[in-house]
Amino acid sequence: MSIMLKFDPIPSEETEPSDLGPVSSKEKEKVPTPTLERLTTYLRCVIDLGASGMETVSSAQIEEHTGISAAQFRKDLSYFGEFGKPGVGYNVPDLESRIARILRIHQMQPIILIGAGNLGSALLRYPGLEEHRFHIVASFDTAPNKIGKRLQDMDIVDFSRLREINSALKARMAILAVPALAAQGAADSAIESGVRAILNFAPTLLRVPSHVIVRNVSFVQELAVLSYHLAQSDSEDYS
């Protein structure tokens, strides 16, 4: 008799909701990455509209300002609930704060910077980060001629002290702006110090535990895609 079986002999596909308590009754639908990427664009847009005094915005106006279609915008938001009023549109300040909250940039996010070379110091001085509440709280390098120097209003710290320092700072995001050969080692140390999300500028595959997220940025890749299309449109000129 199956009544004896405390556990289902045929494992069900769906895991039982279990007792998550009152949290999120809505079954978590996975949000597509392109949707997440567009969220920053919407946020930027509503911040600007808000600054210009606009109180309400329609999806059609969002399309006009961002180049992303109204349908796409509505679909993207739908992953996170209801935001607007039919016939009216979206409240600008409300939309801003809700998107910021989804991305967890409604409050300051501490980030550590590894690699204080050209790119690293440019990022440190880039005002866009602070505007979006990303705050670089420490920067590390291995070069003796850099260690101890001040950059913005921070000392550049010896990379070997990363773990010690981040045990106090508890930053969970790191920007990796080091040469390719140093990237894996830098990532390993960062992860050991508690980092769980890495923005990697080195053209290298980082091997990380499954609980760590990596995103790669490559200028060369961007230029190469442009270069390809440029050549394509040249050859079309002959047709």
Next chain:
Amino acid sequence: MSIMLKFDPIPSEETEPSDLGPVSSKEKEKVPTPTLERLTTYLRCVIDLGASGMETVSSAQIEEHTGISAAQFRKDLSYFGEFGKPGVGYNVPDLESRIARILRIHQMQPIILIGAGNLGSALLRYPGLEEHRFHIVASFDTAPNKIGKRLQDMDIVDFSRLREINSALKARMAILAVPALAAQGAADSAIESGVRAILNFAPTLLRVPSHVIVRNVSFVQELAVLSYHLAQSDSEDYS
């Protein structure tokens, strides 16, 4: 009797090849953007393998080094012809030169830089660009305290001279590293001077003629996506 029918009476979907002359008999299949983006990763990989003396590589080994699946690699290459030998693999130097040629980075690509601030000067000093034969041939800015200063081995030139200068240089790619409010104007001037591909670092929608290609880079976007996933994995910890 079907023997009479020289042509299928039901018109076929495919358009007739028409007389494109001897150029590209293979009908141009549109290459997906993700494929183009991965091409740089493959190139980087085969350059490294070549430097380490490897002569032949299989798609399985590419997967091992890049994290991109062997099937994906083969599918990606298939848009551009046949590259390997069944049972053997791909010749490393050959693969390198063919990918470089597809991306048109087998020969030097002149680029102009607009905006010689933190980010702009970091890009100018970034060795990866030259390694991939992207060569910044001029840099422009509007700030009087920057104009005339030397950066790498180049003078920073007054932005108002962009058109004049690029009529000689004939660069068709531009990197835009200016504040958001200056971006559209900078793009307009660049396009007027002959630029047809723009790498835009400003968080702004650029409005450009249809023959001009734009790619946008946003650090904030990348960090925001990381931030979202970080928050997600936190909430999973409670389950």
Next chain:
DNA sequence: TAGATTGTTAATCGATTAACAATC
């Protein structure tokens, strides 16, 4: 020849677009 690995086709998966009932 036997084993390995390609290039390609078909099946799957996922994202975008279009359309519209619900509702302000």
Next chain:
DNA sequence: TAGATTGTTAATCGATTAACAATC
């Protein structure tokens, strides 16, 4: 109420994955 605009469903489109015949 009539007009506008949302949120969502269904249809379309496109990219990835899996499988395998071809071939070295």
